[in-house]
Amino acid sequence: MKKILIVDDDITLRTALIRYLQNRGYSVQEATSGMEALSLFEQNPPDVVVSDVLMPEMDGLEFCRRLRATRSGQLVPFIFLSSRKEVDDRIQGHQMGADDYLVKPFDPKELVAKIEAQLERSRRIHAEIIRLMQQTNLPNPSPSAPSEEVSVPPQPLPLTPAEEKVFLEVIQGLTNKQIGDRLFVSPRTVQTHLSNILSKLQLESRSQLIRYAFERGYRPPSEKNEDS
Numbered sequence: 001m002k003k004i005l006i007v008d009d010d011i012t013l014r015t016a017l018i019r020y021l022q023n024r025g026y027s028v029q030e031a032t033s034g035m036e037a038l039s040l041f042e043q044n045p046p047d048v049v050v051s052d053v054l055m056p057e058m059d060g061l062e063f064c065r066r067l068r069a070t071r072s073g074q075l076v077p078f079i080f081l082s083s084r085k086e087v088d089d090r091i092q093g094h095q096m097g098a099d100d101y102l103v104k105p106f107d108p109k110e111l112v113a114k115i116e117a118q119l120e121r122s123r124r125i126h127a128e129i130i131r132l133m134q135q136t137n138l139p140n141p142s143p144s145a146p147s148e149e150v151s152v153p154p155q156p157l158p159l160t161p162a163e164e165k166v167f168l169e170v171i172q173g174l175t176n177k178q179i180g181d182r183l184f185v186s187p188r189t190v191q192t193h194l195s196n197i198l199s200k201l202q203l204e205s206r207s208q209l210i211r212y213a214f215e216r217g218y219r220p221p222s223e224k225n226e227d228s
Helices: 011-023 034-043 060-068 087-095 108-136 161-170 176-183 187-201 206-215 221-227
Strands: 003-007 027-031 048-052 078-082 100-103
Touching: 003 011, 003 034, 011 027, 011 108, 027 034, 034 048, 034 060, 048 060, 048 108, 060 078, 060 087, 078 087, 078 108, 087 100, 100 108, 108 206, 161 176, 161 187, 161 206, 176 187, 187 206
Parallel strands: 003 027, 003 048, 048 078, 078 100
Antiparallel strands: none
16 A cells, blocks of 8 residues: 655645545555654655645745655655646746646646656656666676576575565565565555565665665576576
8 A cells, every 4th residue: 555645734635635545545644844744754754745835844845855855755756735836836846856746726636646657657766776786786797707606595584474475576666556466465465564574674665675685685586487
């Protein structure tokens, strides 16, 4: 289940958006200011951030700027919601690091479309990261090197058998739904296992998990079979 962080000091709009997104299968966190949102993000990073611009304590622009300055917040999709509709306002939002900008009032269906587009873009980025890591982990042939290389197996993971199966699917860049279909479990069960995996390995996100796996030589079973 994908997690959305809604940041807006308008309780009426925030409540309506939370209900709408939850009815469409999203898990939703909420914050009333940029300061509160930064704290929530550090504790439990979401898959997408949707933020108002004009808010007390810390406005959306400063929140976006600070989030992009952190390592874990550099790639998370970020969508602005704002009543400020001038071109200069939208440009400023993008300059701060936002991926999209939606002017109030808006149709919630359009917001969902933008969220899904950003999630798909994020999925493609993670898949490309995997591809690049696989390339960099391929052995470099050398004329003086022996014809067969002895590979050192990676250390066993501190995971249950079910968690290890999810781990091997996640590092292929698959979504929770795709993993659930392959392992015959629900996306919610996949997310539970993924949360446990991240906690045990002291990681914060899927992208960190993918990097962790390939830096330490863990590879999906399909790749191992191809090598044998």
